[in-house]
Amino acid sequence: MHTMKALWHEAAGRSNASIKMVPYPTCGDDEVIIKIMACGICKWAEISHDTVGGGGTLAKYPVITGHEFAGYVEEVGKLVTDLKAGDRVTADNAIPCGNCWYCKNGKPLLCENFGSYGHNKNGGFAQYMSIVARNVVKLPEDLTFDQASLAEPVACAVEAFKRADIQPGENVLISGMGPHGLILAQLCSHSNALHSVAIGLVESRLKTLESYGVETLLSDRNDTSTHETALTKMFPNGVDCIIDTSGAWPMVQSLMKFLKKGGRFVQYGSYHSQIKMESPAQFLNDLHFKNQTYVGVSCQVNNFPLAVEYMATGKCNVSTLVTHTFDLDNYFEALDLNKTDKSALKVVIHPTGDPNK
Ligand SMILES: [Zn+2]
Ligand SMILES: [Zn+2]
Structure with a gap:
């Protein structure tokens, strides 16, 4: 045999x-x-x-x-x-x-x-x-x-990128700098966005992104005020879209303060089932009263050709x-x-x- x-x-x-x-x-x-x-x-x-x-x-x-x-x-x-x-x-x-x-x-x-x-x-x-x-x-x-x-993680990120539907002049935050965040930050930096900022905890990963021309912001796990102060200065009117790959609820809560009315929140990272959400109703009510849109993205189909193109052109550099x-x-x-x-x-x-x- x-x-x-x-x-x-x-x-x-x-x-x-x-x-x-x-x-x-x-x-x-x-x-x-x-x-x-x-x-x-x-x-x-x-x-x-x-x-x-x-x-x-x-x-x-x-x-x-x-x-x-x-x-x-x-x-x-x-x-x-x-x-x-x-x-x-x-x-x-x-x-x-x-x-x-x-x-x-x-x-x-x-x-x-x-x-x-x-x-x-x-x-x-x-x-x-x-x-x-x-x-x-x-x-x-x-x-x-x-x-x-x-190609598969890039293809999934392409799905989130498409569904984020970034319009000319918009400001975008991408949080969580695991492989998916590092990929999405690059895709968004080649979009219509005026600013797309990658937020993460690991400085060396952000430095790599910077070398690709991506805007970054270092955050501190124990002190959200570090990135909040910076974001208030950068975006006094808030941002149009947040794409979260971190699955870190405290981070999401911190960033949601910066989402404009009418803005979009794209959930791409799944949350741990043990996560304590004080009140999902509060989160939903915030979306409701601010006329914001929630977008859930968990996988992809048919995005492989585009994913390979993004990698081949270097617009999504996966070499590191x-x-x-x-x-x-x-x-x-x-x-x-x-x-x-x-x-x-x-x-x-x-x-x-x-x-x-
Ligand atoms: Zn996979
Ligand atoms: Zn079917």
């Missing part, structure tokens, strides 16, 4: 997961097989698979996880005409069903039966994976596989986002490091050896 190495989740939780030899995937007529060169750890999703399971509500075990992948086309199915073995590619992990009310009404993002490679179909923490060819996006030469493995790389054999060590090491932004797995050699 033709086999390959993979991170196999028999069920949710680490005790049900192992790196082992499994059958090499079969290539359907409309599919391709990708030899995976890089697959990123999506911290929230992979911790979910490693503990309670689900990856949201998407997971169906047994499964090979990993939904942020890039590699070489290894094989193409009979009906695939626009791809060939050796092409460098990434691919959209999203699988809308095509049949539900939302899909049939042009809203695949809201699909009732939303699926995803790496959650309910085998994903990229493996040496090879099969995927429908229509999801595959070719990579420009100068994008490395490590960088290309960020990959802070650690590991072999597939060391997957669990990589995941633990991602959980505990504060310097870790994106941790990327190389299932078929180092792609940079």
Whole structure:
């Protein structure tokens, strides 16, 4: 039997997961097989698979996880005409069903039966994976596989960026400087905004953004007055849009004081279920009385081509986002490091050896 190495989740939780030899995937007529060169750890999703399971509500075990992948086309199915073995590619992990009310009404993002490679179909923490060819996006030469493995987070950020709908002359705040915040801050700096300001706690990350021409503001976890004083000076009339990637409720409460009447609040980071919200009614009433709009964004579909363009043009520079790389054999060590090491932004797995050699 033709086999390959993979991170196999028999069920949710680490005790049900192992790196082992499994059958090499079969290539359907409309599919391709990708030899995976890089697959990123999506911290929230992979911790979910490693503990309670689900990856949201998407997971169906047994499964090979990993939904942020890039590699070489290894094989193409009979009906695939626009791809060939050796092409460098990434691919959209999203699988809308095509049949539900939302899909049939042009809203695949809201699909009732939303699926995803790496959650309910085998994903990229493996040496090879099969995927429908229509999801595959070719990579420009100068994008490395490590960088290309960020196409999924960039595609999700593009969704938030689109839905923020930034108009000419608007002022925008982006809070939280994990990978998603660092990506969104760059997208917004190439928008209609007059000022888009990235707010974060880690100075070195803000310095990197500044080197890309992004405006930044350092905040202090224990003293919100630091950034509030600065924001009052910068934006005496407030800002038009806030995009929060932090999922930090105290930060959001602090920033909401600066949202103009009629402004938009985009929630892109999820809040911890244990978070104590004194009164959601108060938050909603504030939106109501100030005629503000709440926009919830949690995933993407069909944004991969644009994400790759943003990365390829350097308008979304992801070269410094990959802070650690590991072999597939060391997957669990990589995941633990991602959980505990504060310097870790994106941790990327190389299932078929180092792609940079
Ligand atoms: Zn992800
Ligand atoms: Zn559907």
